[in-house]
Structure formats: structure tokens, C-alpha cells
Amino acid sequence: MNYDCLIIGGGISGLTCGIKCVSEGLRCGILSSGMSALHFSSGSIDLYGYHTNRKIVYQPLDYIERLIIPEGRHPYSKCGIDMIREGISFFSETLEKEGLVLYHNNDYNHFHVSTMGTVKPTYLSQRSVFNDSIKEGFKKRSKIAILNFSGFRDFYPELAAENLRKNSLFSLFDIITGEIELPLFRRTEKNPHEFRSMDIARIFDSEKYLPGIANQIVNASGGALFVGLPAFIGINNFTRIYQRLSELTGMLIYEIPTLPPSILGMRIDDALKSRFAALGGEFIAGDTVNGGEIVNGVLDHIHTENHGSTRLRSKFFVLSSGSFFSRGLVSEFNMIREPVFNLKVAASEDRREWYSPSFFQKESHPFLEYGVVTNNTLNPEDTQGATVENLFCTGAILPHYNPIREGCGGGVAISTGYFAAKKIIEGCRS
Amino acid sequence: MINLENISFDHCIKCTVCTIYCPVARETHLFPGPKQSGPDTERLRIKDPYLVDDSLKYCSNCKRCEIACPSGVKIADLIQVAKFQHLKKKIRVRDFFMSRTDLVGRLATFMSFLTNFVINLLPVKFFMDVILKIPFGRSFPKYASGTFHGWAKKKMPDQSKFRTKAVYFHGCYVNYNNHQLGKDLVDVLNAMNIGVITENEKCCGVPLIANGYIDKAKKNAAHNIQALSRALGEEGTRIVSTSSSCSYALKYEYANLLELNNATIYDKVDYITKYLYSQFETGNIPPMKPVNLRAAYHSPCHLERMGGVIYTINVLKEIPGLDLVILHSECCGIAGTYGFKKEYYEISQSIGANLFRNIEKADVEVVITDCETCKMQIEMNTPYEVLHPVQVLARAIKNNTR
Numbered sequence: 001m002n003y004d005c006l007i008i009g010g011g012i013s014g015l016t017c018g019i020k021c022v023s024e025g026l027r028c029g030i031l032s033s034g035m036s037a038l039h040f041s042s043g044s045i046d047l048y049g050y051h052t053n054r055k056i057v058y059q060p061l062d063y064i065e066r067l068i069i070p071e072g073r074h075p076y077s078k079c080g081i082d083m084i085r086e087g088i089s090f091f092s093e094t095l096e097k098e099g100l101v102l103y104h105n106n107d108y109n110h111f112h113v114s115t116m117g118t119v120k121p122t123y124l125s126q127r128s129v130f131n132d133s134i135k136e137g138f139k140k141r142s143k144i145a146i147l148n149f150s151g152f153r154d155f156y157p158e159l160a161a162e163n164l165r166k167n168s169l170f171s172l173f174d175i176i177t178g179e180i181e182l183p184l185f186r187r188t189e190k191n192p193h194e195f196r197s198m199d200i201a202r203i204f205d206s207e208k209y210l211p212g213i214a215n216q217i218v219n220a221s222g223g224a225l226f227v228g229l230p231a232f233i234g235i236n237n238f239t240r241i242y243q244r245l246s247e248l249t250g251m252l253i254y255e256i257p258t259l260p261p262s263i264l265g266m267r268i269d270d271a272l273k274s275r276f277a278a279l280g281g282e283f284i285a286g287d288t289v290n291g292g293e294i295v296n297g298v299l300d301h302i303h304t305e306n307h308g309s310t311r312l313r314s315k316f317f318v319l320s321s322g323s324f325f326s327r328g329l330v331s332e333f334n335m336i337r338e339p340v341f342n343l344k345v346a347a348s349e350d351r352r353e354w355y356s357p358s359f360f361q362k363e364s365h366p367f368l369e370y371g372v373v374t375n376n377t378l379n380p381e382d383t384q385g386a387t388v389e390n391l392f393c394t395g396a397i398l399p400h401y402n403p404i405r406e407g408c409g410g411g412v413a414i415s416t417g418y419f420a421a422k423k424i425i426e427g428c429r430s
Numbered sequence: 431m432i433n434l435e436n437i438s439f440d441h442c443i444k445c446t447v448c449t450i451y452c453p454v455a456r457e458t459h460l461f462p463g464p465k466q467s468g469p470d471t472e473r474l475r476i477k478d479p480y481l482v483d484d485s486l487k488y489c490s491n492c493k494r495c496e497i498a499c500p501s502g503v504k505i506a507d508l509i510q511v512a513k514f515q516h517l518k519k520k521i522r523v524r525d526f527f528m529s530r531t532d533l534v535g536r537l538a539t540f541m542s543f544l545t546n547f548v549i550n551l552l553p554v555k556f557f558m559d560v561i562l563k564i565p566f567g568r569s570f571p572k573y574a575s576g577t578f579h580g581w582a583k584k585k586m587p588d589q590s591k592f593r594t595k596a597v598y599f600h601g602c603y604v605n606y607n608n609h610q611l612g613k614d615l616v617d618v619l620n621a622m623n624i625g626v627i628t629e630n631e632k633c634c635g636v637p638l639i640a641n642g643y644i645d646k647a648k649k650n651a652a653h654n655i656q657a658l659s660r661a662l663g664e665e666g667t668r669i670v671s672t673s674s675s676c677s678y679a680l681k682y683e684y685a686n687l688l689e690l691n692n693a694t695i696y697d698k699v700d701y702i703t704k705y706l707y708s709q710f711e712t713g714n715i716p717p718m719k720p721v722n723l724r725a726a727y728h729s730p731c732h733l734e735r736m737g738g739v740i741y742t743i744n745v746l747k748e749i750p751g752l753d754l755v756i757l758h759s760e761c762c763g764i765a766g767t768y769g770f771k772k773e774y775y776e777i778s779q780s781i782g783a784n785l786f787r788n789i790e791k792a793d794v795e796v797v798i799t800d801c802e803t804c805k806m807q808i809e810m811n812t813p814y815e816v817l818h819p820v821q822v823l824a825r826a827i828k829n830n831t832r
């Protein structure tokens with residue numbers, strides 16, 4: 001097969017890159033071993049959230065331009081501010097074409113609430129997490145009801161409420177918790193505690209039970225203005241269901257991410273994949289790239305688990321295989337490796353330096369900053385130290401930034417994916 | 431005993447992504463889903479087989495969970511192995527016959543006219559439903575007269591004149607039900623200057639595995655590995671199959687599930703579109719004329735698992751005058767013999783419901799798919815004829831010679 005561009009890893013970074021490439025008429029394929037980190041994410045896109053001293057960054061683009069880009073090593077430095085802006089708008093437009101609108105706060109960060117009830121700055125969110133009515137409603141400092149479906153075990157309203165009450169942003173709110181019953185529960189042999197967010201999202205998608213659910217929500221919320229529900233208000237039909245539920249209850253409905261799998265993240269995954277397919281991209285799921293041949297600084301072909309000895313060729317390649325979580329990086333006893341091509345990695349050789357002593361350490365863990373070393377155009381080095389000109393590395397596999405401490409994972413994945421796409425399109429045209 | 435070959439369950443991070451993508455768990459709560467039936471209970475089963483529960487049987491082995499898993503857990507394999515290691519086999523006439531495709535096929539094709547007539551009689555359908563637990567509403571593939579293998583041995587045009595040859599594993603479906611697909615393949619490959627050899631093959635074993643007849647499956651597999659290795663002969667010869675599930679079995683199930691050594695054939699077996707595409711790439715494209723057809727393409731689960739869908743799509747894209755709608759990839763519900771059984775019939779039908787709706791919406795003349803049981807399922811549930819990609823190619827080639 002002869003591609004213009006073959007992408008290894010179908011997460012947010014690989015998909016953004018692929019969609020840009022096919023939309024410019026390139027022949028593009030994405031190979032992906034399994035589902036990406038989107039299935040575990042909040043579904044909000046972080047651009048830049050925290051200063052080094054953990055203070056909140058309010059204007060992320062401005063902050064990136066003034067303080068991050070001059071620093072030089074950060075993936076954002078390589079993209080440049082124009083590429084970041086362009087990439088983020090391209091990403092938003094892409095989702096909008098699939099009917100999923102992302103909202104931002106006029107270039108400022110807004111806050112979103114995690115499963116634990118902690119509050120985090122982020123840049124882009126779905127309508128059920130941030131929009132103008134939610135912003136206005138928040139100013140009224142009134143009452144919030146956090147509800148769960150009785151028996152559903154992947155969400156704990158009391159925990160979320162308890163943490164919110166401790167937060168100064170919410171000190172003037174009255175926060176209550178409650179339970180509602182799903183009508184379908186009575187007709188199923190399945191125990192509600194075996195339900196997953198997806199099961200419930202499908203029930204919402206069918207629309208059939210909406211009026212009944214809306215009634216229960218109103219009854220359980222004691223006149224609150226906001227109702228926080230675990231995120232499962234539909235998966236394929238989200239925009240419509242959200243609208244109807246808002247109308248039926250007359251309340252501001254807010255979605256809080258549940259334990260994985262995350263419906264908020266899956267909506268983005270669905271939208272990106274269907275956009276890619278609609279534009280003629282070839283998504284090859286369930287296959288792992290296990291190597292390739294680099295000759296004189298050029299990646300000639302790759303091979304995969306399923307395709308055996310067949311060589312897949314392409315003018316350009318992208319490695320967007322994620323971090324440790326997605327197995328784009330692997331740790332061995334005393335070294336950290338990039339398993340597909342054995343590319344040069346920036347990491348400490350002393351295992352003791354990989355992680356912080358406490359799991360939820362504020363400074364986060366050093367291993368999150370490890371990754372594949374690249375030049376300014378995201379091209380990595382092979383084992384002999386030669387730059388691989390037709391291979392680009394994007395997203396979570398890159399080093400020198402910390403997605404958790406800085407709150408910038410989604411933004412880096414999108415901007416670097418978009419940046420690589422631009423380079424590839426340029427390369428194909430010249 | 432811990433099977434050290436598949437300790438992939440230990441890599442499970444308990445994310446539940448597999449269960450979200452399992453078509454069976456979506457439709458019935460009787461099946462706890464791949465996470466629970468696979469890696470979660472595997473550790474318990476290893477400790478004490480008493481902890482096995484029979485909800486395992488609901489897994490249709492479609493393998494969609496494995497495609498979704500971010501940690502590379504061979505979930506469906508774990509479940510199949512547990513099924514036949516632990517679930518007591520109630521000997522059931524139906525399962526016996528359903529899995530003996532060779533035996534039944536030989537008998538049925540011997541008097542195909544009678545078989546096709548009888549199987550659709552009301553009292554017979556009633557008997558099958560009540561006694562054999564084969565659902566009343568189910569329609570059956572027609573049996574052909576004689577076998578494809580017989581035709582190939584006697585009447586097949588001379589293949590020795592071709593320098594390049596491919597060994598054709600035709601499978602039971604072509605052998606007993608759809609000779610035309612086999613003949614079309616011969617036409618297509620001959621038009622590309624490739625000869626077709628057939629071997630003395632046995633059923634690939636997929637229905638045997640699905641019904642828990644592992645020893646018999648192993649026997650068939652060993653026979654096929656030997657026969658096919660023998661047939662390979664000249665350097666560069668490849669084994670092709672027009673069934674996505676047969677190819678999957680020859681390549682993967684023989685080693686992963688049946689624990690046989692299939693190294694001699696592993697890298698030589700191609701599902702047909704992969705073979706065709708690699709020929710197309712070297713410039714060996716048969717002369718074709720437009721087929722003037724609007725078709726929807728449905729990708730079968732097992733082809734999806736093998737990563738073979740791109741080849742089919744790329745082969746189809748080469749056919750002139752084919753207006754192709756690629757359907758969203760989802761399970762049609764039949765999963766081999768699964769949809770032929772009364773206890774799973776409703777589950778199987780509701781799994782496929784969305785696909786059938788999407789086919790209706792696509793506004794096409796025919797449906798194209800690679801798998802024979804997908805074909806049966808789609809033909810039963812939609813008004814459309816279902817063609818194999820090779821048949822569409824054969825049409826384009828015939829149009830040219832006309």
C-alpha cells in the first residue's frame with residue numbers, strides 16, 4: 001500500500017493530524033492497537049492550566065506565547081503560537097461538523113469539576129460543562145443538586161459535594177446530593193450496580209424515558225438551579241438529548257465525568273473517527289505496529305502484528321502512540337524505551353528518579369516528562385543518532401512537558417498533530 | 431494450572447472499554463461482558479474451576495473486545511478456552527450437526543433439491559424449533575448439487591498452463607452451498623494469469639470450535655496444516671481463502687486456541703483481497719468494464735480483527751463503475767452458528783438491527799461483504815442480495831470479455 005501519510009496511534013493527536021491530511025486530499029491511514037486516552041479523559045481540552053507554583057493560568061494562549069514558547073524545549077515552543085491557535089480552531093471546527101460543539105470562555109480558561117469534586121482550569125469543553133448559560137448561572141451563587149442513579153457505582157455524589165464545599169469558589173452555594181431511579185432498572189435482570197456509564201448513556205440516547213427522568217430530577221433537586229449528573233446524557237445523540245432534558249427540567253444541567261470509561265471523552269473519539277472516515281481516511285483498528293526499517297535517515301516501511309511480513313509504505317509517517325498508558329513508551333527494569341523504532345528517549349536512567357514518593361503529589365511525577373527527543377520540526381533520531389526526516393512524533397509521546405502539572409495534555413496533542421500535518425502536506429506538495 | 435501462553439489477562443487495567451464495545455453485552459444483561467467473563471474471572475477460574483459460571487456461553491467470539499482493548503488482552507481467546515475447558519458439554523444433536531459442516535454438507539449436497547425443499551417445510555421448521563432449538567424464523571443457506579471440490583477436480587479449466595499459482599482453501603460454504611463464488615474466483619485469478627489449485631481440505635474448524643468440539647477441530651486443523659503445506663510447493667505460492675473466518679482460523683485460531691504449530695502456513699495464508707491487492711500493486715490488474723452498481727460494504731468482525739478490511743476496500747475501489755457506500759463497522763449479529771441457535775436468536779437479531787437500518791438508509795442496489803454468514807444474516811433481514819467482493823470483480827471482468 002502506498003500512502004502519503006501513515007499514522008501510528010489513533011488518539012486525539014493522530015486523529016487531528018490524519019483529519020487535516022485527508023482534508024487536504026492526501027491518502028492517509030491510521031493504525032491503532034486499542035482505544036486511546038480519550039476514553040479515560042475528562043473530555044475537556046486543557047491548553048495551559050497552571051504556573052510552576054501551581055497558581056492558575058487564566059489566559060493560556062497569552063501565557064504560552066510569553067512564557068512557554070521562549071523556553072525552547074517545550075512542544076509548544078516547536079509549534080509556535082500561530083500553529084497552536086490554528087490547530088485548536090481546526091480541531092473545534094472538525095468536531096462542530098460532526099455536531100459536537102466545544103465552548104471556550106473568550107480565550108480565557110474556565111473551570112470544570114472532576115469525579116472527585118475537584119475544580120480544574122481547562123480551555124475547551126462540551127456544552128454540558130461550559131456555555132454562556134452555565135457561566136451566567138454560576139454568578140447567581142444559588143443551589144446545586146448533585147444526583148446519581150441509585151445503585152450506579154462509578155460515581156459518588158457525596159464525595160464530589162464534600163470536596164466542592166471545601167472550595168472557596170463554591171463557598172456561597174448550597175450543595176445537596178440525591179438519588180433518582182432509572183425506569184428501565186425495574187425491567188431488567190441486571191443489577192444496577194453492574195451498570196456502566198455506557199449502559200445508561202444508551203438509555204438516554206433512546207429518548208424514551210426522558211420525561212420520566214426529568215420529573216425525577218426536578219423532584220430530587222429541591223428547587224436547585226444547577227443539577228450535576230454523572231456524564232451519561234447520551235452518546236450518539238448528545239446535543240439533542242441535552243437540549244430536551246434542559247427544557248423538560250428547566251434547570252442548568254451539568255455533566256461530571258465518571259470513573260472510566262468516560263462518555264465525555266468517547267463523544268470526541270466518535271466524532272473524530274467519523275470525520276476521518278467521512279473524508280476518506282482509512283482507520284485500521286486493533287493492529288499494533290511492531291517495527292519498521294530506517295535507511296539513511298528515512299523510514300522506508302513499517303510492519304504490524306496482523307499484517308505479518310507485509311510492508312506498509314508511505315511518504316511520511318507519524319508516531320502518535322501516546323505515553324506509558326497507551327504503551328507508546330515502555331519502562332524496563334532500568335530504562336525507558338520507545339518500543340516501535342527504538343528512537344532516542346529523554347529519561348533518567350535511575351529508576352528511583354522516575355516517580356515521586358506520593359501518588360497524588362502536587363508536583364506530579366517526573367516520568368510524565370519523559371519521551372522521544374525530536375528536533376524543532378518534531379523529527380526524532382534513530383539508534384545511530386541520525387534524524388529521521390519523514391517521521392514525525394506528536395502528542396503524549398513527546399518529552400519536556402508535564403500534562404498533569406501544567407494542565408496542557410490535550411493542547412499539546414492537538415497542536416503537535418496539526419503541526420506535523422502541515423509539514424507533511426507541505427512535503428507532499430513540494 | 432496457569433497457561434503461561436496467555437497471561438495477557440494480567441495486563442488488564444480494568445478500564446471496561448472492552449465491555450462497552452461488546453455487541454452481546456449491549457443487547458443482553460445475561461452476559462456480564464468481556465471484562466468480567468475474560469480477565470476478571472480468569473484469575474478465579476485458575477484457582478478453582480468451580481467458580482466458572484455458564485454465562486460464558488453467550489460470547490459469540492466476534493473479537494470486537496480485543497480490537498478495543500488498550501492493553502492487548504486476548505479477551506475473546508480467554509473466554510473461548512474457558513468455555514471448552516470448563517463448561518460441560520451437553521451433547522446436543524443440533525450442535526453436533528451444526529458443527530459437522532463436512533458431514534452435513536456431503537449428505538445435503540447429495541440430494542440438494544430434497545434438502546432445500548424439506549428444510550423450508552412448515553412442520554420441519556416447527557420440529558427444528560421445538561426439538562432441535564433452531565429458531566423458527568431463521569432462513570437457511572441453500573445447498574448446491576455436488577461439491578465444488580468435485581467440480582474443481584473434474585471440470586475446472588486447465589490450471590497447469592499458468593506459471594504463478596495460488597492454493598485455494600475454498601471452505602465448506604463454497605464447497606456445499608455457493609459453487610459460483612469458487613468458480614468466480616477461478617475466473618478472476620485466471621484473468622490475472624494465476625492458476626488455482628485446490629487441496630483435499632477439511633472444514634477449517636470454526637464451527638467446531640464454536641460448538642466446543644475441540645478434539646475434532648484439532649484433527650481437522652492438523653490435516654489442513656499438512657495438506658496445505660504440501661500443496662505450497664514452489665517458492666512464492668500463496669494460500670488464499672474467500673472466507674474471512676476460514677482465513678482467521680488458519681492463521682490465528684490454529685495457533686492461539688488449538689495450540690497447534692502452523693508456522694509452515696502462517697505467513698502464507700491470505701484472505702483473498704489481500705492477495706488481490708498485492709497483485710494489483712505490482713500492476714497485475716485484470717481488464718475490467720464498468721459494473722454500474724451502487725453497493726454498501728459491510729466489514730465482517732473477523733476480517734476487522736485481522737486488519738484485512740483496508741484490502742477489501744482498496745480492491746473494491748479498483749472496480750470501475752462501483753459506487754461504494756462504506757457502512758459504519760458493526761457486528762451483524764450472526765457470528766457463525768450463534769444466530770442459528772434458538773437461545774441466542776433474539777440477541778443476534780437485535781445486535782444486527784442497527785446495521786440493517788443503516789443498509790436500508792444507504793439506498794443501494796446490493797450489499798457487499800466478505801463473510802458467508804454475514805451474507806445469510808443480511809439477506810434474511812434486508813431485501814438486498816449480498817455479493818462477495820470476488821463476485822463483483824468477476825462481473826467487471828465478464829463485462830470486459832462480453
Ligand SMILES: Cc1cc2nc3c(=O)[nH]c(=O)nc-3n(C[C@H](O)[C@H](O)[C@H](O)COP(=O)(O)OP(=O)(O)OC[C@H]3O[C@@H](n4cnc5c(N)ncnc54)[C@H](O)[C@@H]3O)c2cc1C
Nearest residue numbers: 009011012013033034037041042046289322395396409410
Ligand atoms: C488517563 C488520562 C486522562 C487524561 N485526561 C485528559 C483530559 O481530560 N484533558 C486533557 O487535555 N488531557 C488529558 N490527558 C492527557 C493526554 O495524554 C492527552 O490529552 C491526549 O489524550 C494524548 O493523546 P495522544 O493522541 O498523544 O495519545 P493517546 O491518546 O495515548 O493515543 C495513543 C494511541 O496509540 C495507540 N498505539 C500505541 N502503540 C501503538 C503501536 N505500536 N501500534 C499501533 N498503535 C499504537 C494506542 O492504542 C492509542 O490508541 C489524559 C491522559 C491520561 C493518560
Ligand code: SF4
Nearest residue numbers: 452489490492493495
Ligand atoms: S468476542 Fe465479541 S461477544 Fe465475545 S466478549 Fe468479545 S466482544 Fe463480546
Ligand code: SF4
Nearest residue numbers: 442443445446448499
Ligand atoms: S479493555 Fe482490556 S484492559 Fe480494559 S477492562 Fe477490558 S481487558 Fe481489561
